[in-house]
Each structure stands twice: as C-alpha cells, then as structure tokens.
Amino acid sequence: MRPTTTTALALAGTALALPAGVALADVTADPPSPAESAIAAPFAGHLSVAARMRAERRELLVDRLTPRVIRLERRVARVKGADFSRSDTEARLRGESPSALRDRLESTRSELRRAKRARATGPAGVPARAGGAAPPHLEAIAACESGGDPSADTGNGYYGKYQFSQSTWQAVGGTGNPAQASEAEQDARAAQLYAQAGASQWPNCAG
Numbered sequence: 001m002r003p004t005t006t007t008a009l010a011l012a013g014t015a016l017a018l019p020a021g022v023a024l025a026d027v028t029a030d031p032p033s034p035a036e037s038a039i040a041a042p043f044a045g046h047l048s049v050a051a052r053m054r055a056e057r058r059e060l061l062v063d064r065l066t067p068r069v070i071r072l073e074r075r076v077a078r079v080k081g082a083d084f085s086r087s088d089t090e091a092r093l094r095g096e097s098p099s100a101l102r103d104r105l106e107s108t109r110s111e112l113r114r115a116k117r118a119r120a121t122g123p124a125g126v127p128a129r130a131g132g133a134a135p136p137h138l139e140a141i142a143a144c145e146s147g148g149d150p151s152a153d154t155g156n157g158y159y160g161k162y163q164f165s166q167s168t169w170q171a172v173g174g175t176g177n178p179a180q181a182s183e184a185e186q187d188a189r190a191a192q193l194y195a196q197a198g199a200s201q202w203p204n205c206a207g
Contacts, residue, residue: 058098065101066093072108079115081182134187138162138194144205150183162190168201 070089077084093101134142145163146152153159159169160178164186169178172189181189193201 061098062096062101065098065105066090066096069093069101069105069108072105072112076108076112076115079112081184134190137199138187138190141190141199141202141205145202150181150186151179153177153179161186162193162202164189168193172196 070086070093073089074084074086076082093104096104139148142148142161145158146161148161150161152161152163158165160181161183162178164174164178166178169189172192174181174185174189178186178189
C-alpha cells in the first residue's frame with residue numbers, strides 16, 4: 001500500500017475517534033503560544049490579563065499607602081498625647097480602597113497640622129514653651145510647692161504641680177481639678193498667673 005493511502009487512512013481513523021463538534025483542524029494545528037493563551041477570553045473562575053493587572057496595581061497602592069497613613073496617625077497621637085495601637089489601626093484600614101486611603105492620608109495631614117498648632121499655643125491660647133518644659137523660675141516654684149508632681153492632691157485645698165487653689169485655677173481659665181489636668185496645661189496656667197501677678201501667688205516658694 002502506498003504511503004499516501006496509509007496517511008489518509010490514519011487521518012480518517014482519527015477523525016472518526018474525535019468527539020462530536022471537534023474538527024480535525026483543531027487536532028493537527030499548532031497549539032497556541034503561552035502569550036496567546038493568556039490573552040484569550042478567560043474561562044469561568046479565571047481573571048483576564050487586564051483584570052489581573054488592575055488587581056495587582058490596586059494591591060501595590062494599598063501596600064504603599066497603608067504604612068504612610070499609620071505613620072501619620074502615630075504622629076498625631078504623639079502630638080496629642082493620646083494612645084496609639086498599630087494593630088488596631090491596621091485592622092481599621094484593612095479593606096480600604098486606594099482612593100479611600102488617599103483621602104484618609106490627606107485628612108490625617110490636616111489633623112496633624114491642627115494638633116501641632118494647638119500644642120504650640122497651649123490651652124486657651126496661652127503660648128507654650130518649645131519642648132513643653134516650664135521656664136526655670138516656674139520649675140523652681142513647682143519643686144517647692146509639690147516636688148514637681150502634677151498629680152499632687154493632699155487634701156489641703158491646693159492641687160497639682162503648682163498647688164493651685166480651685167478659685168485661682170478658675171481665674172486663669174482652668175476647669176475641673178487642677179491635679180487632673182495635663183502637666184502642659186498646668187505649666188501654661190502657671191505661666192499665665194505669673195505674668196499677671198508675678199511670684200506673689202506663691203509667697204512660700206518664690207525666693
């Protein structure tokens with residue numbers, strides 16, 4: 001039998017063995033390249049190349065933006081003297097879109113600027129010293145009055161680092177118990193009182 005006849009019979013047998021709907025050309029043609037396979041329409045449950053690229057870009061943006069938001073929020077907490085938990089912040093940011101993270105980044109920057117301004121002016125507009133430390137003459141008064149303890153409350157009617165009476169504390173804009181106010185506020189209120197009346201408000205400790 002001639003070779004051409006053998007080849008023809010082999011192809012005929014292959015065609016008979018193919019499932020219905022599958023053409024012989026599909027079997028004899030070269031298989032698609034990997035690139036052609038990737039660009040082909042996706043099967044059920046598979047992402048197209050474009051969709052995968054979008055997902056990867058979104059993930060990359062989230063990975064870049066999230067740590068920046070966390071760092072800024074930590075700085076805001078530090079300026080405000082508030083507690084900060086990285087794990088809680090990460091949990092709160094989880095699942096945020098890149099656009100939402102950008103918005104949060106901008107709002108946190110604004111919050112940081114406001115917090116810095118508030119710390120610079122002190123309570124009720126009283127200027128605060130750089131670094132938050134009281135000047136030496138006030139630190140000397142505080143050391144004499146309370147040993148420098150902002151929470152001092154011995155039950156004698158005087159409170160806090162500078163042993164304010166309740167009426168004097170209120171006269172310089174304070175509210176509540178002076179010993180429960182922050183040290184920075186007590187320093188600022190004492191500076192305000194000293195500017196108004198000098199050391200006369202602390203007759204036993206103003207040497």
